[in-house]
Amino acid sequence: MRAEVPPVAPPRWKQVHERSSPxxxxxxxxxxxxxxxxxxxxxxxxxxxxxxxTGAGVRRSARYFLSAALGRPARSGEVFRNLYxxxxxxxxxxxxxxxxxxxxxxxxxADPDVLEQLAAGSALMVTAHLGSAEVxxxxxxxxxxxxxxxxxxxxxxxxxxxxxxxxxxSLGHAIIDSRGGPAVALAIQQALDDGEVVGLMAxxxxxxxxxxxxxxxxRSARLPCAPWRWAAALGVPVVxxxxxxxxxxxxxxxxxxxxxxxxxxxxxQRAAYVADCVARYGARLEHYxxxxxxxxxxxxxxxxxxxxxx
Numbered sequence: 001m002r003a004e005v006p007p008v009a010p011p012r013w014k015q016v017h018e019r020s021s022p023x024x025x026x027x028x029x030x031x032x033x034x035x036x037x038x039x040x041x042x043x044x045x046x047x048x049x050x051x052x053x054t055g056a057g058v059r060r061s062a063r064y065f066l067s068a069a070l071g072r073p074a075r076s077g078e079v080f081r082n083l084y085x086x087x088x089x090x091x092x093x094x095x096x097x098x099x100x101x102x103x104x105x106x107x108x109x110a111d112p113d114v115l116e117q118l119a120a121g122s123a124l125m126v127t128a129h130l131g132s133a134e135v136x137x138x139x140x141x142x143x144x145x146x147x148x149x150x151x152x153x154x155x156x157x158x159x160x161x162x163x164x165x166x167x168x169x170s171l172g173h174a175i176i177d178s179r180g181g182p183a184v185a186l187a188i189q190q191a192l193d194d195g196e197v198v199g200l201m202a203x204x205x206x207x208x209x210x211x212x213x214x215x216x217x218x219r220s221a222r223l224p225c226a227p228w229r230w231a232a233a234l235g236v237p238v239v240x241x242x243x244x245x246x247x248x249x250x251x252x253x254x255x256x257x258x259x260x261x262x263x264x265x266x267x268x269q270r271a272a273y274v275a276d277c278v279a280r281y282g283a284r285l286e287h288y289x290x291x292x293x294x295x296x297x298x299x300x301x302x303x304x305x306x307x308x309x310x
Contacts, residue, residue, distance in 0.1 A: 025163045032094045037103055040094075044087045052076075052083055058299045065302060068217040069293035078294070085294045089132040089245050090160070096138040097167040103249060106139055110255040114239055117260065118146055121195035123237040126227055126258065128203035128285055131295040135243030135251050136199065137174070149191045150199040151176045151184065178206075185230060192236055199241075202227040202281055203298065212275060214282035217289065219303045221282070228277035235264035240284055244292040254288065 032040040052059055062082045066074035095103045117123050125148070127133055137148055154161065154177045165171045176187045176198070191198050202224060205211040211222040231238050238258040243251050258281070265273045289296055 022159055022163070025160065028091070029094050029163060029167070032091060033098060037091070037095065040091055041088065044084060044091065048080060048084045048087050052080055058083070061298075061300050061302075062296075065217075065296055065298070066293055068219070069289055069296070082294045082296065085245050086297050086299075089134075089295075089297075092132065092245075093134045093164055094167060096134045097164055097171065099168075101138050104135070104138070104251065105249045106135060106243075106251050106253050108139070108253045108255070110253075111257045113260070114255040114257055117237045117239055117257065118197055118255075121147065121197060122192045123197050123239060124227070124231055124234075125197050125199045125239050125241050126202045126281065127199060127241045127243075128201055128288075129297040130203070130285070130288055131242050131244040131292065131297075132251060133199070133201070133243065135253055136241050139243075139253055147194075147196040148199055149174055149176055149188075149196050151178050151188065152201065153178045155179065185233075188230055189234065192234060200227045200230075203285060212278045214279055216282055216286055216303070221303050223278050223282055223285075225274050225278060228274040228281075229270065231259065231261075231277065232265040232270045232273050235261055237262065240281070242288045242292075244288070244295050246292075252292075256284075258284075 028040060028043070031043065059079055062079045063074045066078055066082060070078070092104055095101060118125070125136065127136060133150065137150065152175055154175060161171075161175075176184060176191070178184055188198050205222050205224045209224045209226045211224040213220045213222050215221075237260045240254075240256045240258045242254045244254065246252055259277075
């Protein structure tokens with residue numbers, strides 16, 4: 001008699017669902033576009049306070065992360081600040097996607113060769129749920145004519161994605177659905193062959209990619225391997241990018257060269273290469289998380305999947 005295999009729980013980020021509604025999102029968008037950014041930002045205060053008071057899981061995970069990043073117990077006001085920064089970045093997406101990026105100030109901090117690598121196309125741009133990915137897209141697409149595609153799970157956060165796509169229909173083409181299985185690698189390859197830059201989030205594991213354990217803020221966490229397997233197989237340059245919100249209208253955009261290789265890694269060496277990339281990326285992610293802890297938007301126990309082996 002075959003023993004039953006218990007089902008494997010999905011990673012914890014998959015269990016965090018949108019708590020807004022299409023009507024609420026549409027209302028905020030209308031206010032932002034018709035009454036202005038100042039009015040919309042004022043409304044974020046009661047909205048964020050409501051979600052903080054009613055979202056025990058989000059509140060607990062934010063406090064846990066901030067305590068690790070700050071090196072001391074986080075206060076309730078700091079948890080509010082973390083949630084407010086997330087909401088502010090979401091609001092600024094409205095202006096960035098609707099062609100009003102002049103209302104946002106982006107200060108670039110880049111290695112000298114990064115812009116040349118991105119301008120040449122056929123590169124991977126790796127980021128995380130830290131700060132605003134839309135700042136990266138706005139910087140590249142609208143200011144430097146970079147053709148950027150972003151690999152992401154269309155179903156997770158689908159409601160917000162639909163609203164944002166209404167502001168900029170080109171967003172639909174810019175997304176490569178990460179749930180596509182083997183077709184994802186083919187889509188990435190095609191985009192690179194077409195001279196596009198492909199953006200990847202490299203901080204969340206999946207059932208298919210449980211990742212590797214790395215030290216992160218004093219504990220063991222897991223980071224996915226897929227972005228680095230693609231980098232190894234495709235042999236393209238890799239740039240790290242983080243768009244960090246600094247308050248008001250200001251963002252700091254950090255771009256740094258992670259790898260400038262333009263040749264695939266031999267199969268026998270790929271496992272070691274991937275492990276090295278995961279470790280190096282984890283160290284850089286920790287650096288930027290400490291630099292701007294209130295920009296951390298993984299509102300779940302980031303370390304728990306490592307302990308569970310997911």
